[in-house]
Amino acid sequence: MKKISILFMLLISFIFVGCGSSSDSNHDYKLSSLEIIGGTLDKEFNPDRKKYTVYVDIQAETLSLNGSPLNPEYNVHGLFNNKNVYEFFGENGEGFNSVVEHTVYVDNNENEKKGMYLFEFRLKYEDYKIEVIKVKSGTTSEENGNLTVENDYYIGKYEVTQQLWYNVMKNNKNGVSAEPSQNVYDLSENYPVDSVTWYETLVFLNRLSILEGYNPVYEINGEFNPDKWGDIPKSRNIEWDEVVVNGNRNGYRLLTDIEWEYAARGGKDGLPTKSAGSDDIDEVAWYNGNSGNTTHPVGEKLPNELGIYDMCGNIWEITFDWYISVYRSDRGGGYNYSGSYCIFPGKGNKEPYATESCLGMRLAR
Incomplete structure (x- = not known):
């Protein structure tokens, strides 16, 4: 077996959408900050953005995010296991280019679910561009x-x-x-x-x-x-x-x-x-x-x-x-x-x- 070291990038786009009760207001779904662990944002964080792209090393065990909505009552956090998602794509053939949704919950201080945000994943070869x-x-x-x-x-x-x-x-x-x-x-x-x-x-x-x-x-x-x-x-x-x-x-x-x-x-x-x-x-x-x-x-x-x-x-x-x-x-x-x-x-x-x-x-x- 040859030993290799590869940087294989997974392009992850996630869009924030409100799925909570009718009492939730739009500003609940705007972020004042966003921390990415195990990945890199494609552009500098901007609180007015509702869609972000993250580049992730496929060898990383996990990707996690921690966000702070403008409404301080809520925290945004999520965890994504690269291996499982890659295996999903690999086992579904045509699914390589399909969008897969994963939920990231918005919790209040008592950890009661008030809504959810969505990840959207798409596999791309951003590290090995085909010219x-x-x-x-x-x-x-x-x-x-x-x-x-x-x-x-x-x-x-x-x-x-x-x-x-x-x-x-x-x-x-x-x-x-x-x-x-x-x-x-x-x-x-x-x-x-x-x-x-x-x-x-x-x-x-x-x-x-x-x-x-x-x-x-x-x-x-x-x-x-x-x-x-x-x-x-x-x-x-x-x-x-x-x-x-x-x-x-x-x-x-x-x-x-x-x-x-x-x-x-x-x-x-x-x-x-x-x-x-x-x-x-x-x-x-x-x-x-x-x-x-x-x-x-x-x-x-x-x-x-x-x-x-x-x-x-x-x-x-x-x-x-x-x-x-x-x-x-x-x-x-x-x-x-x-x-x-x-x-x-x-x-x-x-x-x-x-x-x-x-x-x-x-x-x-």
Whole structure:
């Protein structure tokens, strides 16, 4: 078991509402002070605010609050157990992005309930923001591949990192490792995740979509919730191979083969360079001639014209498309491959259930 230290943030919004007797007045529900233990307010306390957001370390045992309403007869206090709420989300699939209410009582000096306040919880990845870049539709020049993409899309600015993979995949119900990487393992240094399979990326992307409040794209056996897909296949699986892609949904997904190359070449206005953003692969890529035979943190080399990093080298990036009937397409080359794979078109392939230490991913939406 690898020892890890992760800061995983839970975004908690709570709104104060009166639920007491008709004798309760509005000023009972305004606070003159608010103390948070185990979390941090997003903005400085203001007595006129009725909604607050608190950032909480998921490793913390509890979050507690102590508030003083303007009416001194009442005290506000509450206790929230992170673990229980996280488990609730984890066990309910689609519930990752739903609002869960918890009560915080307003007690008088004799501890008689005079009303209640409500917490509203929503899980977010505020600590690991997912940066994406919009790629506009169009056609690259003849000298730059003559590729056409009909619709705009978003692409990850960086390769998916180990820390993001871990946060999404821990506690998954498909038997997928949350710590698959065979190279340098360090959740704090933005190393790309490696050693993942095409099948595993489908689980990751639908879980991430649910966590972030988007509509998941991939559907297997009529289910969008990957918790209901069963164990990850260890060999060819026709049901997983025939996954339905719902293009009208806004969740995360893999790039198509053409989308990958179109973005790597800089889109419709990209220059006809040999590699993604440069004719000199050492400027933009980690490969066997400069990597030291290991992956490197994302974003250390120069980006291409669109501001996308590591489109060539570091890790091979899984795309959605079939390469031939039994292999899925991978693009861009890897840290332990010849620099020739960092030069367009830079194509590779792998069975959807198989992986190697240089195989990772980049997300799209």
